[in-house]
Amino acid sequence: MMEKIEGIIQAPMAGVQDGELAVAVASAGGLGSLPCGMFSADIPQKPSRQPFSHAMGDALESFKPRIVSFHYGLPEKNLLDRVKSWGTIVLSTATTVAEAEWLEAHGADGIIAQGVEAGGHRGMFLSKDVTTQVGTMALIPQIVKATQLPVIAAGGIADASGVRAVLELGAVAAQVGTAYLLCHEAKTRSVHCQALKSDMIRHTVLTTLFSGGEARGMVNRLIRELGPMADVAPPYPLASAALAPIRAAAEAQGSGDFSPLWAGQNARGCKEISAAELTRELALGLT
Ligand SMILES: Cc1cc2nc3c(=O)[nH]c(=O)nc-3n(C[C@H](O)[C@H](O)[C@H](O)COP(=O)(O)O)c2cc1C
Structure with a gap:
């Protein structure tokens, strides 16, 4: 299980990517992700933002992905059991130690520890209080100690030294989002x-x-x-x-005044290069 999710993971990023980014990352040995947050089950790419449903389960079942990662906790038990019955590894995001413990108790196979530096939506699901949110450097070692599950670090990782740092803190993999936003294969507006x-x-x-x-x-x-x-x-x-x-x-009119301009606190790592090249650069931190 652990060796299957070691390495570099390109974060799922709704609204700024499609399969092209995921394939480019995979071509360099990383794990590419496809975001489902804005897909409906029957018409891909039609915005829906529905919670995970049996209809979405039907859509996924046709190709039984090896890994599925959830945001906002886990689906209800019968849906989770259905996904696991395909032999799929189930990951979900924790933004606090309490959420990591909850995910372990409710059947997750791995935890994406999302530090408060991270761009995009916070996976917080036990509390709406943003003062509970913890930075990556403090969150990773605490979740590593509190649970038995493999921990994937997310938030503020933008280069090989960041990858090295989170592995040193006990993570098995680094999930990177913001740094991919300017890559050739991203669909960032x-x-x-x-x-x-x-x-x-x-x-x-x-x-x-x-x-x-x-x-x-x-x-x-x-x-x-x-x-x-x-x-x-x-x-x-x-x-x-x-x-x-x-x-x-x-x-x-060319204005982003009213647009969500999602980015993490370490956006200086964004480079206008291919996602494969960025993945290879990040992977230097694995050795
Ligand atoms: C533009 C953007 C969109 C995102 N959309 C999603 C999403 O659809 N699903 C999800 O699980 N996480 C989403 N995230 C959060 C990432 O999974 C991840 O936690 C974050 O990018 C890691 O921090 P970093 O941005 O500093 O690398 C998004 C992040 C960004 C920057």
């Missing part, structure tokens, strides 16, 4: 790419404005004017649809 290449990378915050869920992104006009955690944001996932018209209008 142009307003997002421009922000990643600007000084905006110096300031990221946790915000609920764009989906209703806590997520880390670069500070833009919407965040500046409403504040990152404004009560006006509809609950997850409804805020996305509420913002869609103004976001589309702004993006049509």
Whole structure:
């Protein structure tokens, strides 16, 4: 089990990638991921943000993936048993030691320990209190001690030295998201790419404005004017649809003022190179 998930994992990143990125990462020996958060079971790529359902299980069953990773805990027991009956390894994200212990007690095979530095949505599911969130360097060793499961580190890892550091802390693998955003095979929108290449990378915050869920992104006009955690944001996932018209209008004018510009705290690692090349660079930290 452990050797199957050692190494470099490209984080699933809804909205900025498709299979091309995952295949490029795999071609260099990494584990590519396909995000399902914005897919519906019957019409791939139609936004849905449904919780994992039997209909999604049907869609997955046709190709029985070797690894499935969940965000926000685990699906209900009969669905989890169904996924495991395919021989699939089940991973899920923990953002605190308590969540890691919960995942171990409820049947996960491995834990993605997501430090607060990470870009995109936080996998927090036992608490909505962002003050519970822990940095990668503090989170990894504590989860390694608290559980028997293999731990995959995520959050702020952008180069070989970061990979080396998390292995030293006891992780078996590094899951990297932000650093892949400018790779040739990513589908990151142009307003997002421009922000990643600007000084905006110096300031990221946790915000609920764009989906209703806590997520880390670069500070833009919407965040500046409403504040990152404004009560006006509809609950997850409804805020996305509420913002869609103004976001589309702004993006049509080349503006990312109302777009979710997801990025982690270490966005300086983003390079305009192929994902295979980035994967090979990251993998130097494994030896
Ligand atoms: C643009 C973007 C989209 C993301 N979307 C997802 C997603 O759909 N599912 C998921 O499990 N994690 C998602 N994440 C979080 C990653 O799985 C991972 O925790 C994070 O990227 C690691 O930190 P890093 O960004 O500092 O490398 C996303 C991250 C980013 C940057």
